Amino acid sequence: MEQPKEKLKLGVYWAASCGGCDISMLEIGEKILTVDSLADIVLWPCIADFKYKDVKAYPDKYIDVMFFNGAIRNSEAEEIAHLLREKSKILIAYGSCSYEGGIPALANFYSKQEIFDRAYHESQSTVNPDRIEPKTKHTENGYELYLPEFWETVRKLSDIVDVDYFIPGCPPAENTTWSAIEAIVSGQLPPVGSIIGAGNKSVCDECPRERKETKIKRFKRPHEYVAPDPEQCLLEQGIICLGPATRSGCEARCINSGMPCRGCYGPCADVYDQGAKMISAIGSVLESEDGEEIQRVIDEIMDPAGLFYRFSMSHSYLLRRRLVGAKEEMK
């Protein structure tokens, strides 16, 4: 790769995330040495000790490229999102959580209080007889201590600040990360707001399995059943695969390992709501002309909302489970 005149200033930050995105950046292997020769790291909490006050001292737009992973779940992540927007020329939502809510946004099927009850009172490993819950402010010996405010609803980065580019994946595959880095270093970036590093088709387009237009008789979960035909589409063999509703770019890595696609690259191009698209796709592939049979097959699909919005809850029309006016028994 051609050497830019000056070394790029690169940052990586994590909000509500598992750390997998940070690790995935190293998956590019020895190419990380190329990155090192082209760029200086000015913030990366996962690998080195940087303080927020160091970042606050940077001039505006000091960081050339900022990879932001993780969803926005509390007031700290929100504050840092604003800070990093100010300090960065290019802000990139890296990974599913930052781009579309990801796994943390599955918490949107619960309320904040339900999450606190489970985490601080009910979980099997918790002993908390005084029913202590984290408070945002506490005074001890005259000192005031603060914790960030935990939000009711998990958001994606672009709900908080303007985001320049999005890199999907949980975590992004090595080729996705690398082609995004290449686009950045070579300066050949698409219009602001684009997805970079991934494709514009669906996972089915990259999938080696074959569609045979067979009728689906039942749906089973992957741990209950091994699809007998190694060459036929998993969906057609009764395993829910999110391939038809998911953006290409990962080279169908789950299907190539024998598992169905779970949808981590988010909705395909021109689709906003991945879950709605998957419901539509399932309606199309059933190929049944018997109302009762259709109902029976649909009844076998367990936890459809969790399945279809596993990664994209913050990138959906409904965004969370109902809180206002919901009947008690539904909670």
Place this chain on the structure above:
Amino acid sequence: MADITTAEKSPAKLTKEVVRFEPRIIGFLCWWCSYAASDMAGTSRLKYPPNVSIIRVMCSSRVDPAFVMRAFAEGADGVLIAGCHLGECHYVSGNYKTAARISLLKKTLAQFGFEDDRIRLEWISAGEIRKFSKVITDMTEKVRNLGPLNWRENFEPK
């Protein structure tokens, strides 16, 4: 969405106005059957409540589940999808796909906290004008009883 102003007024305004909740329902009707039924119900001067805003589609299978979710997200209190009877779809198998999609959509929406009556799938042929007016009346009353959905209020102002 604009409000529907059909608040029941007491006769001659002797007592205070009773303002009841007027649900806003979006109805996706298939052009060949249910829309034709709505048309005929109108020309036959059948009465039914004005709460359903009708959107004509070529076939019930044209209704992407995203349309339904978006309608709810933007203020609808209920969504009706109506098409030809099974076996009578003008595109042969369109409504079987609709049946699967709406059933799966209902299951999904239940996990989001929706009551079942807020989304309804009906097969109404062009001649079934009484069924049409009955479905509209019944659904309007059921959604009225559920009260407003107010989806946007689920989020903190951000």
